Amino acid sequence: MQLQDQTNPSKSEIWAVGGGKGGTGKSFLSANLAIALSNQGKRVLLIDADLGCANLHTCLGIDYPESTLSDLLTGRIKRIEEAIVPTGIADLGLISGAQDILEMANPKYAQKMRLLKQIQELDMEYIILDLGAGTSFNILDFFLIADQGILAVLPEPTSIENVYRFIKSVFYRRFRKIAREDSVREIIARAMDQKNENGIKTPYDLIEQVARMDGAVGEQLKNEMYSFRPKLVVNQVRSKDDITLGFSMRSSCTKYFGITVEYVGYVEYDDHVWQATKRRRPMLTEYPMSSSARGIHKVADNLVHHKQLTIDYLVKTAPRR
């Protein structure tokens, strides 16, 4: 679901990793996917877009850099290249996020778009945005801008609920940007409230209501639903049921939101991750042969080639009934 007024003129592909809840492995995924891509010889830039709470540099084992995203946003440095720090990994650069200034956690939409334009002009093949937790406009906007929006989920009720809430918020953010009429915007705003009086429970209901008010806008919303294809990664998988969860979430999203979620893979729960994290080292460089590393490579491969897991994959590995 790319913004229509945004075209990506460069060849670089932007991936954004989000998913609502904190602690679901967004930074872990971002850092290790970036390393997986750079291992394949791709030029990769990792950006810590967790404004206000940046710690991606720690995942990579480097100190908080002098120049960060906030310097770019405040204009202290002019060229984006000046904010890129080396990571010690070939072809992988990092722009660290703002950590201190509170108001920087909330840049204006125009500021974000300016930043994005600069990012897109860089000579990179992949740009990975590590989004923060939650569903603030910042996070939603970066997710919408990306070529591939990746959702990290843990096989736990709270995490799953948050991913659904995230998807819903992304939708309504996008819908609101399409709808110019106050009356339509009002309906969309009200639909966000589960207990709204209009009986709008699902995006289906919302689109139907909007289509009755304004056919053209209704049609546009429908097209948005069709073209929005977030990618799902289940993290910290401990059982076959946890793997199946990805397929089940994909199905539930199709039936509820009417959208196609692509299940691009899972990462097994693995002590190596914990050991690497404690040492402030990325898992993929420390334990390249671990099961979690295999999972990361599979996810990266699926994303690069626009593939996803099919149910046969599960059948091959799952015990027969």
Added chain:
Amino acid sequence: MKPLLEQNFYEVFEISTGATRAQIDQAYELAKKTYGDNSLAAYSLFDSEERKEIIRKIHLAYETLSDENRRSQYDRDLLGLAAPEKPASSVSESVKTAPVVAAPALPKSTGETMESVEIESLTGLDLRQIRERLGIPLQEIANKTRINITYFQFLEKNQFRSLPPSVYLRSYVIQYARLLGLDGDRVADRILWLVEQSRKPDPI
């Protein structure tokens, strides 16, 4: 995109109408798991009544699709022979009951007459056939619409994955179809549905 209650059995299982028995079995197992009582994936989106309704529909779908005779009967009665169902969101009831529209006048020289065009089952290949019978070069359509000819080439070869996003495609197809004297909106509905199917993951 359509609400569950309006979904046909194949849509309930998210499989193609050509799914094998093994694929149906897999989809059934997954669906029971997904919407069952202990499912983590569904409870926060569907309340228990809705899940019961989904499960009921899943069982009904399985009973029909797992029985070869009942399945082919279902395909015939509800889906109109082997033709896949059209998108519900865009087609009104009156259209559903009148699937045949008048075809454009065709040059006699082809030696064939084509009295009607079944829009509900047409594909890009049919569009090409109609265009060729009318003797309209593809380049002419590209010139008139000022749309890149390669998109129409993909369309006519059923290379749906290579087509631009639906938001642009709809208008391209409408313009193309109108130049062939067809109902642009309905042809676009049909093509967008096919595109959507082609972009779906492999049947689960």
